[in-house]
Amino acid sequence: MPEFLEPIRQVGGDGRRETAAVHALSRLYPNWRFYPTPRFYFTDFHLTWLHDNGRENYLGDIEIKWLSIDSSIPAIFPFNKLQQMLISPPYLDNPDTFHRICFRFTDGTLLIPVKELAGLMPEFNVRHDTNERDLVVRVNAMMFKRYWLDVVIKE
Helix, strand or coil: CCCCCCCCCCCCCHHHHHHHHHHHHHHHCCCEEEEECCCCCCCCEEEEEECCCCCEEEEEEEEEEECCCCCCCCEEEEHHHHHHHHHCCCCCCCCCCCCEEEEEECCEEEEEEHHHHCCCCCEEEECCCCCCEEEEEEECHHHHHHHEECCCCCC
16 A cells, blocks of 8 residues: 555544534533544544433534635535444434534534535545545535534634
8 A cells, every 4th residue: 555545534633623622512502511432433522411410311423624714615524424424323312313513614613413414415536635536525614504603613
């Protein structure tokens, strides 16, 4: 296998950025509790709702996608990760139970149920640094305005 190929990419700043996103979302949703998933699991956190009596209900998983672009530029999201999230829906008896993706843009946050992205058509994307060809979906934040939060998450 050529040296420039890598099966999984994890950047050193990912943990710091995920923590910043969790802190921001915790302020917006004080009853949400985030539980980190194992390294290289297909989502970043399991999400629960904390009730006043201390009991928790599972709300699904959440993936954090940190972007250094504003929302006028479509976000690139790995199609294989989208597929994994779509084919493993949580068993639900609650309409608030579903997997979510949090797209952090420089001008706000898109917190979207993964099922909303199910109809996006994948396309090939070539990484400029490694020339790897991956299937991705492009997420235009303005197409999903109802999930937009006017919250800028800072590092």
